[in-house]
Amino acid sequence: MSLIELNNVSKFYGRDESRTVALESIQMKVEVGDFISIMGPSGSGKSTLLNILGCMDVPSVGEYLLKGRSLKGVDHKELSHIRNKVISFVFQHFALLKNYSVYENVELPLLNRKLSTKEKREKIFTQLEKLGINKLYKKHPTQLSGGQQQRVAIARALVSDAEIILADEPTGALDQKTGRELLELLSSINENERKTIIVVTHDDKVAQYTRRIISINDGRIAADVANTENPQDVFKNTSNL
Numbered sequence: 376m377s378l379i380e381l382n383n384v385s386k387f388y389g390r391d392e393s394r395t396v397a398l399e400s401i402q403m404k405v406e407v408g409d410f411i412s413i414m415g416p417s418g419s420g421k422s423t424l425l426n427i428l429g430c431m432d433v434p435s436v437g438e439y440l441l442k443g444r445s446l447k448g449v450d451h452k453e454l455s456h457i458r459n460k461v462i463s464f465v466f467q468h469f470a471l472l473k474n475y476s477v478y479e480n481v482e483l484p485l486l487n488r489k490l491s492t493k494e495k496r497e498k499i500f501t502q503l504e505k506l507g508i509n510k511l512y513k514k515h516p517t518q519l520s521g522g523q524q525q526r527v528a529i530a531r532a533l534v535s536d537a538e539i540i541l542a543d544e545p546t547g548a549l550d551q552k553t554g555r556e557l558l559e560l561l562s563s564i565n566e567n568e569r570k571t572i573i574v575v576t577h578d579d580k581v582a583q584y585t586r587r588i589i590s591i592n593d594g595r596i597a598a599d600v601a602n603t604e605n606p607q608d609v610f611k612n613t614s615n616l
């Protein structure tokens with residue numbers, strides 16, 4: 376049984392003449408521990424696909440199976456419950472709350488969990504330490520660099536113990552070196568913690584860090600290939616990301 380299975384999924388926006396086909400007949404399986412990049416030009420449907428994979432949006436046509444269970448007809452409340460438990464998002468612009476400290480931002484996914492303050496604190500500091508940002512716990516996002524902010528966003532994604540991490544252009548707002556460090560971090564989280572990670576990117580160098588590259592074009596899957604390239608080799612003779 377696959378972790379996620381999309382059967383013949385299409386997504387339309389608008390009606391009649393103004394109808395846009397954002398995704399068409401997507402057939403796709405995601406296995407536990409996959410590290411996937413979704414590539415394609417702007418407007419090809421990458422974000423739409425990621426939002427559907429993340430249960431932020433529902434297909435117009437077709438079926439979504441999560442661990443073998445169809446999500447057809449599941450109401451909003453239950454969908455958001457599933458999302459909070461199983462799936463975490465990391466966004467290009469980090470999506471941190473400005474008026475909250477680092478600690479409070481990472482705490483957000485735990486707010487409606489039945490945990491004591493001490494248990495929460497332990498979970499939060501475990502993640503902050505893992506990402507090397509524990510000393511920044513009192514700071515606010517505007518006091519941090521882009522790379523530090525993205526680490527806070529990843530700590531927040533990990534603190535809920537979600538099995539699936541979805542990232543939409545996570546390095547898009549970072550400089551090259553910081554972007555590379557972030558991808559190495561995601562690689563190690565994938566390898567060491569068996570998290571399933573799906574990254575949307577339009578950048579081939581970002582995709583080279585992942586182990587499976589799905590290319591989409593005009594809402595259709597154009598290619599789905601295993602990536603055997605070692606990112607270390609890709610970067611040997613280049614400083615670009």
Ligand SMILES: Nc1ncnc2c1ncn2[C@@H]1O[C@H](COP(=O)(O)OP(=O)(O)O)[C@@H](O)[C@H]1O
Binds near residue numbers: 389421
């Ligand atoms: N909420 C929406 N309403 C109408 N059209 C949309 C909406 N979201 C995306 N689209 C359209 O769907 C297509 C795919 O968009 P998107 O998934 O954002 O592509 P990408 O992330 O690859 O740039 C585009 O033509 C876009 O204009």
Ligand SMILES: [Mg+2]
Binds near residue numbers: 421422423
């Ligand atoms: Mg997009």
